[in-house]
Amino acid sequence: MEDGGIVRRAFRDSIPVLMGYVAMGFASGVLLAVEGGISCAPAWAAATSATFVSGPLQYIFVDWVRTSQALGSVLLVTLCVNFRYSLYGLSLIDRLKGASLWQKAYIIGTITDETYALQTACRLEGRSGVAYCLFLAMFDHLYWIGGVTAGAIAGVLAQGAFSTERVAAVTKGIDFAMTALFLVILTDQVRERANRLPAAIGFVAALIAFFAFGRANMLVPAVAGIVATFFACRRWMDVR
Amino acid sequence: MSAEAKYAFTVLVSVGALSYLLRALPFALFGRRGEPPPVVRYVGRVLAPAAIAMLVVYCYAGEAASGRMPFAPYIAGAVTVLLQIWRRNPLVSILAGTLLYMFLVR
Numbered sequence: 001m002e003d004g005g006i007v008r009r010a011f012r013d014s015i016p017v018l019m020g021y022v023a024m025g026f027a028s029g030v031l032l033a034v035e036g037g038i039s040c041a042p043a044w045a046a047a048t049s050a051t052f053v054s055g056p057l058q059y060i061f062v063d064w065v066r067t068s069q070a071l072g073s074v075l076l077v078t079l080c081v082n083f084r085y086s087l088y089g090l091s092l093i094d095r096l097k098g099a100s101l102w103q104k105a106y107i108i109g110t111i112t113d114e115t116y117a118l119q120t121a122c123r124l125e126g127r128s129g130v131a132y133c134l135f136l137a138m139f140d141h142l143y144w145i146g147g148v149t150a151g152a153i154a155g156v157l158a159q160g161a162f163s164t165e166r167v168a169a170v171t172k173g174i175d176f177a178m179t180a181l182f183l184v185i186l187t188d189q190v191r192e193r194a195n196r197l198p199a200a201i202g203f204v205a206a207l208i209a210f211f212a213f214g215r216a217n218m219l220v221p222a223v224a225g226i227v228a229t230f231f232a233c234r235r236w237m238d239v240r
Numbered sequence: 241m242s243a244e245a246k247y248a249f250t251v252l253v254s255v256g257a258l259s260y261l262l263r264a265l266p267f268a269l270f271g272r273r274g275e276p277p278p279v280v281r282y283v284g285r286v287l288a289p290a291a292i293a294m295l296v297v298y299c300y301a302g303e304a305a306s307g308r309m310p311f312a313p314y315i316a317g318a319v320t321v322l323l324q325i326w327r328r329n330p331l332v333s334i335l336a337g338t339l340l341y342m343f344l345v346r
Contacts, residue, residue: 023331027338038244044252051256056295061255063302065248078255080291082262087284090266090276104267111263173342179299179313180320180337186292187324187333195289202290206297215301219294226290230283239285240278 006128010135013122017114017140022147025049027177028058029151033159034171036062045152049145053110056081056185058148059178073219080223088116092133095119099130110137112144194238201229308345316341 029049033041048061057078064074088111096104107119119133159167189195205225209218234240241249270276276284303313320337324330 020331024334027334038248039242040245044248047252048256051252052259054259056292057255057259060295061251064251065244068247071250071254074251075254075258077291077295078258079262080287080294082259084284084288085263086265087276087281089263090270093267105264108263108267109260171342173308173312173345174338176313176316176341177334177338179296179303179317180334180341181330182292182296182299183317183320183337184324184330184333186289186296187321188328188330189289189292194285198286199289199293202293203297205290206294210297210301215298218298218301222294222297223291226287226294227283230286230290234282237282237286240282 003131006124006131007135010132011139013118014136014139014143017118018143020114021140021143022150024055024181025058025144025147026151026154027174028055028062029148029153030155030171031059031062031151031174031177032065032148033152033155034167035175036065038065041156042149042152046145046149049148050141053112053141053144054082055181059181062175063178067216069216069219073217076220076223080226085111085116091120092116095129095133098127099134103130103134107133107137110141112140115140197233197237198230201233202226205229312341312344316344 029041029045032038032045036044038044044065049058052058052061060077063069089108092107092111096107099107115137118136122129122132122136124132155167186199190199202222206218206222209222209225212218213221230237266276300313300317304310316337319340320333323336324333327333
């Protein structure tokens with residue numbers, strides 16, 4: 001397939017991702033601008049969305065800058081939320097054999113659930129396959145950065161046009177979007193039987209950690225409890 | 241640089257670096273052999289649902305401290321989950337749940 005055809009095909013396949021990323025990104029950008037309490041929100045939005053490339057982290061970043069969450073818990077949450085990506089990369093190794101170092105570095109750095117799913121579903125081989133993966137990664141990455149940044153710009157513009165207080169009054173409660181996002185991800189995860197026990201372990205460990213240590217200090221002990229339980233209960237898990 | 245900007249910059253660099261490292265790690269570690277050890281596969285498989293469940297609790301813990309209407313997050317959360325079970329459209333579920341919550345805490 002010639003290159004133009006591959007670009008078109010990658011773009012066509014990415015359209016559902018376009019809608020999802022722009023909408024979810026936009027909401028997280030608005031959230032950062034109106035709730036984050038940080039100046040130059042659009043610049044932060046662009047920089048974080050380009051490097052984190054993660055919905056959950058983008059939303060929780062707002063909570064982090066607002067509460068100055070300890071860096072240790074920040075990194076631990078990053079590790080837990082994105083650990084699965086380190087397994088995704090593996091199944092792309094064969095597919096990316098002909099790619100240059102920079103192409104590989106970019107495709108790997110922008111892996112997400114959605115991008116990975118499309119990349120593995122595509123049956124193109126060799127150079128065409130690499131080109132397809134590269135363009136798809138680029139489209140999805142740009143949608144995400146564009147959505148988050150546009151949301152932050154919209155938030156800042158609204159604050160300028162009205163007033164920070166007026167905007168805060170209208171958008172009061174918009175931070176629930178983060179809770180709703182996690183609830184939706186969790187709902188989809190527990191459709192799969194194998195995810196139910198791990199989710200229950202995470203839920204109970206987090207509750208215990210919250211009551212024992214409070215919200216500000218709960219994440220590190222919760223993760224410790226989760227990982228310890230995983231190793232203690234491995235034989236009862238659906239995946240081992 | 242303000243204290244917030246300094247903190248945000250630290251988070252940007254460290255989370256950005258760790259995110260990249262996590263995505264690139266298998267290529268560096270298992271690129272030749274092509275298979276991670278079973279224990280890595282196991283943890284990779286079970287960690288994501290546990291982490292998301294933990295973050296749900298973390299969000300609700302924040303709600304409890306916010307001093308807003310105490311039942312609002314549970315009502316809005318239930319609607320979000322039911323919509324997601326029924327329609328399977330994340331955008332619709334999140335939008336409806338958030339708008340309902342914003343209406344309830346008004």
